[in-house]
Amino acid sequence: xxxxxxxxxxxxxxxxxxxxxxxxxxxxxxxxxxxxxxxxxxxxxxxxxxxxxxxxxxxxxxxxxxxxxxxxxxxxxxxxxxxxxxxxxxxxxxxxxxxxxxxxxxxxxxxxxxxxxxxxxxxxxxxxxxxxxxxxxxxxxxxxxxxxxxxxxxxxxxxxxxxxxxxxxxxxxxxxxxxxxxxxxxxxxxxxxxxxxxxxxxxxxxxxxxxxxxxxxxxxxxxxxxxxxxxxxxxxxxxxxxxxxxxxxxxxxxxxxxxxxxxxxxxxxxxxxxxxxxxxxxxxxxxxxxxxxxxxxxxxxxxxxxxxxxxxxxxxxxxxxxxxxxxxxxxxxxxxxxxxxxxxxxxxxxxx
Amino acid sequence: xxxxxxxxxxxxxxxxxxxxxxxxxxxxxxxxxxxxxxxxxxxxxxxxxxxxxxxxxxxxxxxxxxxxxxxxxxxxxxxxxxxxxxxxxxxxxxxxxxxxxxxxxxxxxxxxxxxxxxxxxxxxxxxxxxxxxxxxxxxxxxxxxxxxxxxxxxxxxxxxxxxxxxxxxxxxxxxxxxxxxxxxxxxxxxxxxxxxxxxxxxxxxxxxxxxxxxxxxxxxxxxxxxxxxxxxxxxxxxxxxxxxxxxxxxxxxxxxxxxxxxxxxxxxxxxxxxxxxxxxxxxxxxxxxxxxxxxxxxxxxxxxxxxxxxxxxxxxxxxxxxxxxxxxxxxxxxxxxxxxxxxxxxxxxxxxxxxxxxxxxxxxxxxxxxxxxxxxxxxxxxxxxxxxxxxxxxxxxxxxxxxxxxxxxxxxxxxxx
Numbered sequence: 001x002x003x004x005x006x007x008x009x010x011x012x013x014x015x016x017x018x019x020x021x022x023x024x025x026x027x028x029x030x031x032x033x034x035x036x037x038x039x040x041x042x043x044x045x046x047x048x049x050x051x052x053x054x055x056x057x058x059x060x061x062x063x064x065x066x067x068x069x070x071x072x073x074x075x076x077x078x079x080x081x082x083x084x085x086x087x088x089x090x091x092x093x094x095x096x097x098x099x100x101x102x103x104x105x106x107x108x109x110x111x112x113x114x115x116x117x118x119x120x121x122x123x124x125x126x127x128x129x130x131x132x133x134x135x136x137x138x139x140x141x142x143x144x145x146x147x148x149x150x151x152x153x154x155x156x157x158x159x160x161x162x163x164x165x166x167x168x169x170x171x172x173x174x175x176x177x178x179x180x181x182x183x184x185x186x187x188x189x190x191x192x193x194x195x196x197x198x199x200x201x202x203x204x205x206x207x208x209x210x211x212x213x214x215x216x217x218x219x220x221x222x223x224x225x226x227x228x229x230x231x232x233x234x235x236x237x238x239x240x241x242x243x244x245x246x247x248x249x250x251x252x253x254x255x256x257x258x259x260x261x262x263x264x265x266x267x268x269x270x271x272x273x274x275x276x277x278x279x280x281x282x283x284x285x286x287x288x289x290x291x292x293x294x295x296x297x298x299x300x301x302x303x304x305x306x307x308x309x310x311x312x313x314x315x316x317x318x319x320x321x322x323x324x325x326x327x328x329x330x331x332x333x334x335x336x337x338x339x340x341x342x343x344x345x346x347x348x349x350x351x352x
Numbered sequence: 353x354x355x356x357x358x359x360x361x362x363x364x365x366x367x368x369x370x371x372x373x374x375x376x377x378x379x380x381x382x383x384x385x386x387x388x389x390x391x392x393x394x395x396x397x398x399x400x401x402x403x404x405x406x407x408x409x410x411x412x413x414x415x416x417x418x419x420x421x422x423x424x425x426x427x428x429x430x431x432x433x434x435x436x437x438x439x440x441x442x443x444x445x446x447x448x449x450x451x452x453x454x455x456x457x458x459x460x461x462x463x464x465x466x467x468x469x470x471x472x473x474x475x476x477x478x479x480x481x482x483x484x485x486x487x488x489x490x491x492x493x494x495x496x497x498x499x500x501x502x503x504x505x506x507x508x509x510x511x512x513x514x515x516x517x518x519x520x521x522x523x524x525x526x527x528x529x530x531x532x533x534x535x536x537x538x539x540x541x542x543x544x545x546x547x548x549x550x551x552x553x554x555x556x557x558x559x560x561x562x563x564x565x566x567x568x569x570x571x572x573x574x575x576x577x578x579x580x581x582x583x584x585x586x587x588x589x590x591x592x593x594x595x596x597x598x599x600x601x602x603x604x605x606x607x608x609x610x611x612x613x614x615x616x617x618x619x620x621x622x623x624x625x626x627x628x629x630x631x632x633x634x635x636x637x638x639x640x641x642x643x644x645x646x647x648x649x650x651x652x653x654x655x656x657x658x659x660x661x662x663x664x665x666x667x668x669x670x671x672x673x674x675x676x677x678x679x680x681x682x683x684x685x686x687x688x689x690x691x692x693x694x695x696x697x698x699x700x701x702x703x704x705x706x707x708x709x710x711x712x713x714x715x716x717x718x719x720x721x722x723x724x725x726x727x728x729x730x731x732x733x734x735x736x737x738x739x740x741x742x743x744x745x746x747x748x749x750x751x752x753x754x755x756x757x758x759x760x761x762x763x764x765x766x767x768x769x
Contacts, residue, residue, distance in 0.1 A: 050517045082639025210734045216642035221633035230678025233407040274521030
């Protein structure tokens with residue numbers, strides 16, 4: 001039994017190491033690169049999924065990596081754990097701001113908390129009044145918080161139009177990871193785009209989870225696959241997956257059913273690890289979180305911090321669609337026309 | 353060997369009692385047939401072809417397997433008297449080790465490694481609860497908190513910073529089998545004929561493109577029933593869950609049998625995890641178990657701590673989950689016809705048996721189902737996703753008096769005490 005006990009102790013120790021060992025920032029010792037601006041240390045807290053989700057978080061990670069390489073700043077990022085509480089998120093932000101990281105970027109609406117006035121970010125911003133914060137996709141209002149928000153509906157409009165133009169069956173699908181206002185924006189834009197391109201197109205929609213289940217639908221590839229298979233069985237031939245990590249399940253279903261899918265946030269044609277899944281990804285709705293993160297840090301460095309919302313839309317290339325794989329090359333003219341109309345304001349894309 | 357015979361004689365008596373309440377094969381077949389006719393009626397009345405489509409049945413089977421395996425895990429532990437609320441954690445270990453093993457050594461060894469991962473989780477729980485007498489709930493919760501941390505750490509050192517939360521795609525999967533000729537039922541299914549198309553859909557869903565792991569998992573249900581109720585080993589495991597002192601007085605090493613139960617429990621949950629990461633999807637993803645361990649535990653309670661019952665529970669939950677995922681709430685909305693009818697029938701039955709409280713509450717629920725059916729076109733997603741939990745609550749409320757957990761379930765046991 002003593003051996004077993006020792007093993008148990010070892011495993012417990014391993015677990016606690018894991019709890020604090022998942023940051024990957026540079027150690028402060030590497031002064032050579034940070035010599036010029038060593039006072040600026042950028043902290044970033046990921047959403048559930050973190051680095052390696054091949055989607056939303058990876059886009060933020062790309063921005064942070066650019067900050068590190070192009071601006072020569074010291075960076076540190078911390079990952080979130082699925083199922084954690086709001087207090088854990090608050091503790092993460094506070095850890096960053098109290099250990100000298102300024103600015104601090106919170107990635108994902110989860111940092112707003114259930115009540116943005118008293119959520120994790122609002123509390124951390126109050127505790128560290130001299131630190132500048134940014135939240136991607138959030139709506140926390142404070143004098144030291146910048147809200148980096150995206151016009152996802154505009155990007156979704158374009159991929160919706162692409163889906164309708166490319167569909168052979170006249171039915172397309174939308175799968176959202178969680179039934180929240182943010183993801184409903186994707187659905188609204190996608191539906192509007194599909195109808196604008198082809199008035200009689202049928203759009204099927206479904207969500208994998210609700211906030212009551214801690215939005216587990218962003219991490220449920222099995223659920224994504226089941227939902228997508230269900231839609232393909234209903235004669236849909238192109239499905240837009242706005243479901244984070246569940247998207248790979250949608251791609252698997254598309255491959256099995258010999259159909260197509262549309263990625264989200266990152267250019268998922270380039271981020272899927274299985275090459276055979278590339279062919280099913282017709283395009284991806286790009287949400288340039290990387291640009292937002294990079295520009296926010298750059299502006300901060302030039303003393304141009306602006307509290308409140310900054311919208312990244314088609315006009316500023318904050319959103320868009322990808323062309324990797326060349327499957328939408330033949331309809332690019334039509335999509336660019338829609339894009340021009342949206343930028344010019346002749347088309348207003350609904351958000352609900 | 354003398355322990356063996358004494359024990360079997362001693363426990364033969366209580367084992368015989370519940371058997372009298374058990375359903376005969378013909379009753380079970382009758383219920384299955386009734387369910388099929390009921391679903392066919394729903395299909396026609398509410399124009400909901402997906403309730404018996406092969407796609408839905410296949411998805412339901414795939415959704416039910418992880419729940420059933422978690423339920424079996426719960427069964428093995430609780431039959432040995434240890435509450436294993438750490439099933440979720442052992443499942444998480446299974447998802448990670450299964451995916452890692454499949455990536456490194458191919459699908460079959462991956463399966464084995466995933467099962468071992470879960471079993472190690474079970475072992476830790478056994479060390480804490482059996483050897484050190486830690487409260488079962490506390491140890492189980494600790495397991496559920498510990499597991500995500502361990503796998504995050506392992507992901508980080510295996511796949512590096514670029515993949516701390518998910519694995520590369522698992523390309524190599526365990527093969528899928530089809531019964532020859534079953535694919536030709538597709539035509540029949542598409543005709544939408546009453547009952548015939550429904551049977552075709554169900555058969556095709558169950559027999560076409562079924563992963564070998566699914567077959568293995570389904571076989572584990574009768575295998576568990578056989579081992580636990582028909583072998584000396586199973587009898588001993590159950591005896592330490594019913595009355596460990598009595599078992600000890602007959603010379604049984606109670607600790608050892610509790611260890612067996614809990615380690616097998618972890619292995620079952622681990623297999624459920626492997627199934628999630630390598631069969632229903634082909635990737636390990638942090639948080640992908642999504643509470644399935646707990647729903648498995650609910651299925652076990654629903655099934656009255658018996659393999660057959662928990663299989664029914666897991667199938668029900670898997671079925672509603674699959675319907676909901678495939679068509680939003682459309683098909684589940686149609687199912688309300690059946691649910692309402694069943695509840696009203698139950699109300700009449702219980703009224704005749706003078707169970708006023710149960711009769712009235714099921715009548716109210718039945719009427720509510722129909723009110724809901726006629727007043728809305730789509731059930732809110734949140735309500736559908738809560739369906740497994742609501743079902744368990746209703747079952748617990750209606751049948752709690754008849755549920756019978758192992759007598760010493762969750763109670764601390766000290767040798768010689």
